[in-house]
Amino acid sequence: MEGKQDVAEGSEALTSPYVLEYTYRRSLGPVVGRFLTGLREGRIEGVRTASGRVLVPPTEYDPESGAAVGDFVSVGVSGVVQTWSWVSEPRKGQPLDRPFAWALIKLDGADTALLHAVDAPSADAMRSGMRVTVRWRAERVGSIHDIACFVPGDEVQAAEPVAPAEPVRRMKSPVHMDFTIGAGRTLSRFLEGVVQGKLLGRRCPTCAKVYVPPKGACPTCGVPFADEVVVSDTGTVTSFCIVNVPFEGQTMKLPYTYGSVLLDGADIPILHLISGIPADEVRMGLRVKAEWLPEGERQPTLASIRWFAPTGEADAPYESYAEHQ
Amino acid sequence: MRDVAIVSFASSSTPHSDLEDVEMLAPVINEALARSGVPRRDIGFTVSGSCDYLCGRPFSFVMALDAVAAWPPISESHVEMDGAWALYEAWVRLQHGDIDAALVYAFGKSSQGDLRAVLGAQLDPYYLAPLAPDPVSFAALQARALLDAGRCTERDLAAVAVRGRRDGGLGASSEEELLRAPYIASPLRAHDCPRSTDGVAAVVLVAGDRARQVCERPAWIRGIDHRIEAHSLGVRDLTRSPSTELAARKAGVAASKVDVAEIHAPYTHQEIILREALGLDGGTVINPSGGAVASHPLMSAGLVRIGEAARRVLDGTAHRAVAHATSGPCLQQNLVCVLEGDR
Known part of the structure; x- marks a missing residue:
């Protein structure tokens, strides 16, 4: 289903390349902003809902009840793979440029799962239920990419310190799409x-x-x-x-x-x-x-x-x- | 509640069309109108479904209006969703009682762009979109969860594909043959993924006695409901579709025997989840059109399911049919429609 296809032979129609490209500047608000600020500082925080569940990544409202969420809670940097899929040909913008697994990871202390990449040598090294641990990016800016990826196992690697800075309040969301109109x-x-x-x-x-x-x-x-x-x-x-x-x-x-x-x-x-x-x-x-x-x-x-x-x-x-x- | 029926349906799809939207739409809309027996001037409401990101331009539906003769000015609406949701809006509009007929259409040309980028644009922009995950990988996470739960095997997925390809006119294949293919995104192979096409569809809805006047055997909408779940995959049980279960309950699917079901399952494992959520058993013919395995015109695929289900009621091969449409990553949003003929 992916990618462009060539125009059928004998086609009577003209085509033209066309690029849709722009960058949204998004305000992050108190919950997403705090989570991404935490990533920059090398920690992962979720929020506790009225029913006591811990949401990671955090949302401003409980997706089940719509109620506002309560306190922030620090959770572990290791967790359990709930499900995974294998990417043999990574694309631009994805966390790794070599084959990797996408996984939904329930971190220790969390009740919901976070999507990220697992740097495994092959699909054979992946299974649901395996434990994985965060690998931090050295240069962290307040983005989900501050987590470089997860790696199999429980060996915690400390995040390299980053210079103190203001809390993260905004982010840029670039959009780039190629068309053949x-x-x-x-x-x-x-x-x-x-x-x-x-x-x-x-x-x-x-x-x-x-x-x-x-x-x-x-x-x-x-x-x-x-x-x-x-x-x-x-x-x-x-x-x-x-x-x-x-x-x-x-x-x-x-x-x-x-x-x-x-x-x-x-x-x-x-x-x-x-x-x-x-x-x-x-x-x-x-x-x-x-x-x-x-x-x-x-x-x-x-x-x-x-x-x-x-x-x-x-x-x-x-x-x-x-x-x- | 006012009785509303589908009286006609037309559609077209092809892997790569060299026609633009209006050229694809006009013949199909005219075919649906001609089959309906309702003159164009009697259409009291027109509503369409499409996606600007798929077309590559904002307000793309206004250009498509050339296909519906919007002069003198017509009463018109648009949803940035699959045409199945446009049909829901038309059904609600007909409940007002002041008009008797509505035209619903949908269009989309997947071949013009990169579906990974287009579908990626619907994702949460903070936690998901920056990672650039693609829709097949998302579906693969769901398929793995279903396999891990022991609810299906990869052979079961291949069986869905074999049936869909056969019924959709793509020819015979065997499970063994399909299972020999490499993974696209483990555990999904090419046959598990939708066959992307450019396509358009049109449906004419008519209310009450007028439907019986224009149509020998109207496909009455006896129940229709749509429900949505949380966006994030990590808060959902991906092996179930509670929004489909609820919509099916509200639409009254279980009230009596279902002869035919047209299920909008872009990926083979999703048909297994949806069959369970809809409560269908072996007595129901599933996707006689071939379903998404045979052709998946983004933005009209859900409306096509409703049209194909209606077709079986209109032609008398089914008395009671269920149609389902989905939208969003991993079956986030679902619509269920129950259609019945007159006894």
Whole structure:
């Protein structure tokens, strides 16, 4: 079930690599913060619930009753493996870079189990019920990774002292996900047309409207599109805005105009840059034509049209585009 | 309580689709609507299930609305869960009494991303996610606990896979052959893991007499309930599914004989846990669709179980069917639905 698969042979669809990446900054609160502060200082603490159970790792509320939890309790650094599984190919970010076992470990004095890695020579060395002991990381920062791993046996290794510091109150949670996003067949066909300097719309079999760029289905009728329609690269500005605000990644000189262009033969306007005319002269009804990048420089993206520029024709009357606003 | 029935179901899934969400959804939704006999304009409520992390973008459900003709404006909702929970919301909505028909759909393309990363994002961010555990390893911890408790053998797990592959149209295999394969995450082998697919599903629900008008043999929802347990694996008995037991009790599974059960067990050992939790015996046909062993379209796999169970009632091969859906690591959350035909 894991990992990416290659696109099926003969596929008509374009794909693109895509990375989703950002870092949350989380506040830890009094319970998680204290637990992670304890790890930094080389001790493991749980919390006692109203029913007398000791939760390790601790939660702010008793997961069974929802009641607030009571005092912190120090527990042992050794414990018993409740269950385990073997990882033959470790992944980035996991506690060990050689084959290891994941285990749920009930530490001495705790009533619940903690998930961590056990550094065992092979799966044959693992069994439920075996005893394991913490191996501390030398550089500890207040993270579950301050426990480097567990090792089989009961031999306690003292944690190397770390410099005194403020309690741990926050943590960073980085998210990184790799995707290969598919454009789908309809949009891929359109984008391949763009490379050839053609704008290919699709007509809805029910309402007969022509969509450019086309989607997977007519959004008002909910049915897949039928005929492909070559749409003109000349059209009418139906609305526009003048951009005066600088932002990161901007490539156009301020002020510039972004407009809705109803291409001749289409029923839905596309959004693009309007240029070749001072921003304060752009108006509704202005007739414009696509200015293509030269053949050979075009990519399967609408950026292959540099912008739309005035044709010099008379403005289109309002009635001609009123229902396409 | 208002009687509500499933009157139609459609789905599609494939290991790697080159279609985007709307292209996958539109034909399936149209098929479900056509089979339902309910005109599109009579759908009073539309609700979907999907996952933004799986799609790789926020509010991904708004793009998918192109597939349901949201003009003139429709009454719509979305759950960031498997479509089975969207169906629950539609059932609740139909209880209000002011509308008679609802459309439920779900979609997800697992092939676009890395499921280990996507499913890892649902984990507790303080104690679990930083360790980067993967979902197969989590399932393996549960499978080991079940094996250690003497409740099954690795051969029993292979038997679930052999049956699922056969019934799901993946061909014949033998337990011996499957058991010769190496472990993916000991004690789980490849055949114990879900066969990940891209998929969509759609169900039409209709209430009361209108259901009898449009459908010869409606699959009546006689009970539906969902329950959740604590997130942390270390506070749960992984060998049991108390949330399924409770949901099954609330839904009335034990009231009479169950002809067919569609169980959403992404991993083979989970079917063994769930069969027990649902209280099913040898008289019930389990997963005639093949289940997750044959195809596991994340986000629609649970709705597909309900649809497949309904299909047996709709076509008359079963009088009483039970469907189950799950979500979260190691069966954290479970939904149980009891469907019956008219006598």
